[in-house]
Amino acid sequence: MATSFSKIPTTENFQRFITKGYLFAAEMRRKAGIAPASHQPFTFPLLGKPATIIRGEEAVDFFYDESKIARGGAMPGPISDALFGKGAVHTLDGEAHKVRKTQLAAMAYDDDRVEKFKVLVEEEIQRVIDGWAQKPGNVYDDVAIAYGRAAFRWAGIPMNDKELQKRAEQYSHLLDNFGSPLHNALAQVDRIKLDKWAKKLITDVRSGALTVDQDSVLAHIARLVDENGELVPAKTAGIELQNLTRPTVAVSRFAAFAAVALVQNPDEAFKVREAVVANGGRLINVAEAVAFAQEVRRAYPFVPMLPAFSMVETEISGCPIHKGQRVLMDIVGTHNSPSVWEKPAEFNPERWMGVEDYEAVKGFLPQGGADVLTGHRCPGEKIAIAALSATVAAMSDEKVEISDDPADTTFSWTSVLTRPSTGVRVSVKA
Template sequence: MEMNEVSNTNQMPREEGIDHSLSLMREGYMYIMNRRHSFNSNIFKTRLFGKKAICIGGKEAAEVFYDTEKFKRKDAAPNRAVQTLFGKNGVQALDGQNHKHRKEMFMSIMSPDELEKLTDITKNQWEMAVDKWEQMDKVVLYEEVQEIMCRTACQWAGVPVQEDEVKKLTKDLVAMFESPATVGPAHWLGRNARNRVEKWIGELINEVRDGKVNPPENTALHRFAWHRDLEGNHLDTETTAVEVINILRPIVAIAIFINFTALAVHHYPEEREKLETGDEKYAQMFVQEVRRFYPFFPFVVALVKKDFTWNSYKFEEGTLTLLDLYGTNHDPEIWDNPDEFSPDRFAEWEGSPFSFIPQGGGDYFMGHRCAGEWVTIEVMKVSLDYLANRMNYEVPDQDLSFSMVSIPSIPHSKVVIKNVKRRI
């Protein structure tokens, strides 16, 4: 029996060398994709962050990666990402029943009614922004949209924020997702930002529980403050704060996608014309193609839960495993002409939850697929409508190129627009 097992396993392609964390930082979104290409394999072994690691990509790889019998999330994320991006004990690091129960808490605020409220808030914030931009010589879109998203997120989540604190809070939430892949001062900015915001939200949660602050009933602040775990206890203050930030931070991060939406509207005028008909379906297709085409998050990580064999390759318990998100969204085995921007590819798209994974894959309720994906799509549709249909503006000469190394990737000029005028 053992002989058979040995003969049925293949040697995994292996990247030679002591550690490749520097290559990962140097190559960014392309690191896994480059090696999948050179090894001609959707799987290879390497060493990252001082550990043995396996990198995988493609639809089948995503299916196995989201199999909770085979992989676990607890302790998988590098510490630098926990300290900046995720926070400790958040939903991303849970497994099994605990994960399912905590995920239900998130999904409870994603009802159609709540998403409609979010859409209304987003429209209102865009309206106010356009009024402001009409008075400005030039608008640095990325920075302005971060603030729109911060205001939207706080209002939707029931988090009261003073007007003079909005800019500071926006900056702190942005630092959390801009710093995990950086080193030195930029990285510590992210850690300090997280500590500040967690402390403030923690105090807010205590005030909610003491009856001093009463957020509206279906908001994240209200739901999360009164949520009970499987043992019937409220979550501790720190964990609750982490989960409230898990609503605020990703909504502010949609600013990255909105910036790329502006870029697509500018670079593909023939697609923009199709948007002017107000066709809801085409707007959805355009948004989905922005999420597929442009770089957002390069990969997600997990640990092998127990030894198993997949496609004749052996996975050993405890091995760090990275799933290539960007590469899967550009995989020629899944997508025709993956390097072309073509919203029409989503016209008849019946894709699996494992082939289109800009924010992770799998099932929303049971698995680790990002609960905020619906939020992202709705907010992007509103933003697209403003960028394509509700205002006129000029895009002056600037460096609109973007790096495939910096994570997250943002057009170098942050998309500058001027002479903004509301369309009547």
């Protein structure tokens, strides 16, 4: 049975989303009179149209059914354009999405390319650890640079150390400015600069002015085609090059949360540390570190909700969904649902040990759900897990001293995208 409360003005609901952030869905559920643990969908006015919030495993099946759901235009343009770029794969549906996604997945989702990334990110994380031994730093800022450097090197983009630093900082700054209308305007400035840089890279590769490895990610993206087999515009290819490298920088938010989790769960940190020793000190392919990273991605907030539009008259759990209606997939609510997870409030990496196919865990949506090749799941998820788990492995070392000050271990549930405001201060003892 549908639940709605349309007497609340649309503008008030949108303002509530801006101010409540990750708590928005839970508050709206409470106002609708729905029990906190219930997966009952509910409808309310938002941006001039009805919107329905859904969560849980049935909701995942519904949201990723491309015969019913489309994403084009569901996220407000200024936000989507700043975060993903105009015309990015995230905004496509149907054949156009399938063709674009297949080409991007051939880069980010390919196991051999992921293995190459692992080696690079291990090098960059070790570089950060060595830096902390010389001077205290903070996890978020320093790891963001490491991830950016690794991603650019992985993509085969010719850059010196100074430019690697500059572009990684721009990526991080763009993500920091994502959210409120004022900050989003600042993000648009970074987007313009980055689009210009990436477009020139593509143009130079296409013209022969820049010579790169023809099997590099950069070279392949320079050859990106649309559903008609035509080269996409250089600006669009540049945007997709960013979409293969920038999300890795965003994982630095999870790295900051991982630092918090290591401090607050010393027994789990010890397990990771022992596993790293057993792995010969290598930071990659450590099962315990991967499990810890996966639990961080479940337990800590990143994307609060994902938007889409219904393409048909349909229903979910007795709640009618009309054609053209906005549907919001409640990520945080799904990750914290006792119907999906056993004791979801507990931080428990053990729930991931032995899980070979995390994509088959239907209620796990930190980077989207369903199938990578046929749906809207992020193809860079393997790279994200590799980066985060290597960082967890490195920070588990007993020489790494992570601050346990409340200023470092607390974060806002009302600011999107959130993270500990200090970035989590850290040092390495001699």
